[in-house]
Amino acid sequence: MxxxxxxxxxxxxxxxxxxxxxxxxxxxxxxxxxxxxxxxxxxxxxxxxxxxxxxxxxxxxxxxxxxxxxxxxxxxxxxxxxxxxxxxxxxxxxxxxxxxxxxxxxxxxxxxxxxxxxxxxxxxxxxxxxxxMGRAITGAENPVVLYVSGGNTQVIAYAEQRYRIFGEALDIAVGNCLDRFARALEISNDPAPGYNIEQLAKQGGRVLVDLPYAVKGMDCSFSGILTQAEEVVAQMKKGKKGPDGEAITPADMCFSLQETVFAMLVEITERAMAHVGSNQVLIVGGVGCNERLQEMMGAMAVERGGSVYATDERFCxxxxxxxxxxxxxxxxxxxxxxxxxxxxxxxxxxxxxxxxxxx
The missing domain is CATH 3.30.420.40 (ATPase, nucleotide binding domain)
Structure with missing residues (x-):
């Protein structure tokens, strides 16, 4: 330089x-x-x-x-x-x-x-x-960037000395969705609500609760998903069963929410990659620490002959x-x-x- x-x-x-x-x-x-x-x-x-x-x-x-x-x-x-x-x-x-x-x-x-x-x-x-910071730590050259945090959800690519936004959340950010869902379950905020949701989700998976999936081009929406998830939690507390008669647990809800919102993020990122002709994805922001998101994004990138770059909690x-x-x-x-x-x-x-x- x-x-x-x-x-x-x-x-x-x-x-x-x-x-x-x-x-x-x-x-x-x-x-x-x-x-x-x-x-x-x-x-x-x-x-x-x-x-x-x-x-x-x-x-x-x-x-x-x-x-x-x-x-x-x-x-x-x-x-x-x-x-x-x-x-x-x-x-x-x-x-x-x-x-x-x-x-x-x-x-x-x-x-x-x-x-x-x-x-x-x-x-x-x-x-x-x-x-x-993500570029400096990972060495990603010219990736499509998925920026996911409590306040922002954007799919970004660099062009002509600007970071261009190709898609974003139309209402609340994905991190805000996770944080507010943690409140519904009264999950601890220490060290972070999203982290605790991730750990609970690893214990779930027996039941995949059907939640809204809202993708519009390269934009997405999370408020409807949050509302539906909160309603399921309210019913869960009243003893509602899953589709196979199983009891829905907080871990199942965390798993279901993660799988749904992360699938949406993978879809809009892949669409942006195809649009700009890139095979690199850089995930930044607090939600980018989530191992399941990195895993799902990695599977998509491998299918496209590409790779995913992410950092740990020190820099995410x-x-x-x-x-x-x-x-x-x-x-x-x-x-x-x-x-x-x-x-x-x-x-x-x-x-x-x-x-x-x-x-």
């Missing part, structure tokens, strides 16, 4: 990234070699706000958590990275999309660090952060290092966010970002 700034004379460029668009507060530090473009993760610290079972995380409570832990997480990231403040080139923060109050809290923390340390700010699109789940990485890529092309423009937005489309660092 070559750069256009004076900082290219340094042996390495270093960025600190701050993420807090949902219930994860993450601060990470990354280094780039200006000659080779190689990225080195120096630290990746995260602290999660966990709400009680049967509840979601409210913006005000999540923001309060981020404010309470910001300083200690930043100190931990610096200590783990083994770098001094003078070595850091820029402070990167999540500009959006996400929940307004948590985003604002972390942006205020990032601005404070930038002013205190006299560093420049770089606002980062959360979705682009996921994509660039929201984290500060992905913001640091994407922000440093932009910084090295000359991009800066003036202090007066260091705002946040709950709606920040993936395709709004000019990806200057890719040819």
């Amino acid at each position: 070559t750069t256009t700034t004076a900082t290219s004379k340094k042996k390495r460029h270093i960025a600190l990234g701050c993420e807090g668009s949902a219930n994860k507060l993450g601060i990470g530090i990354i280094a780039h070699d200006p000659l080779t473009g190689a990225a080195t993760v120096l630290s990746n610290i995260r602290h999660t706000f966990v709400s009680p079972p049967g509840t979601g995380f409210l913006p005000k409570d999540t923001a309060r958590h981020h404010r309470a832990y910001f300083v200690r997480v930043a100190k931990q990231a610096l200590a783990a990275a083994g770098v001094s403040v003078s070595e850091i080139d820029c402070i990167c923060y999540t500009k959006g999309p996400g929940m307004g109050a948590p985003l604002t809290s972390v942006a205020a923390g990032a601005r404070t660090l930038a002013l205190l340390w006299e560093k420049e700010l770089v606002g980062v699109n959360h979705c682009v952060g996921h994509i660039e 789940i929201d984290n500060g290092i992905m913001i640091a990485h994407a922000g440093l890529l932009a910084y090295e092309t000359g991009f800066r966010t003036p202090l007066v423009e260091s705002t946040c937005t709950q709606r920040f489309r993936t395709d709004e970002v000019f990806v200057k660092w890719r040819k």
Whole structure:
């Protein structure tokens, strides 16, 4: 990677990234070699706000958590990275999309660090952060990207210095669907509702509950599936039996929901692959950690003579290092966010970002 700034004379460029668009507060530090473009993760610290079972995380409570832990997480990231403040080139923060109050809290923390340390700010699109981190970790060259998280569900491909959205959820994101279903079953939110659904689903499979399947071209819909699943859970609690007279268990419901929504995601991803002529799939976002989703996507990719790329929970789940990485890529092309423009937005489309660092 070559750069256009004076900082290219340094042996390495270093960025600190701050993420807090949902219930994860993450601060990470990354280094780039200006000659080779190689990225080195120096630290990746995260602290999660966990709400009680049967509840979601409210913006005000999540923001309060981020404010309470910001300083200690930043100190931990610096200590783990083994770098001094003078070595850091820029402070990167999540500009959006996400929940307004948590985003604002972390942006205020990032601005404070930038002013205190006299560093420049770089606002980062959360979705682009996921994509660039996934590309860096897996080595995927030019894949179709399935971005699946609590707030977003998109099928994306790169073209002419933009990440183009080919399909997306028309209502709620797949992660939000899973999270809200976990509330219906009163599943623990620790470490994450989606993770606990995945573990329960591994115990199910005796009964496949019929749920709506809503795919429209390369778009999909999850609200109807969630409503039907919640109704089945309500009936299940009253002792309703399955089609063969078997009792429907929470594990069966988790299995059925996963199989249905993941089949939808595989279908729209395959359609996008055929459209753009790619045989690579990169799965990013918190839901991308799910082993069953990776397995189903892998089976489809193999049939097409392709391959699937995914990361583990360190980089799939929201984290500060992905913001640091994407922000440093932009910084090295000359991009800066003036202090007066260091705002946040709950709606920040993936395709709004000019990806200057890719040819």
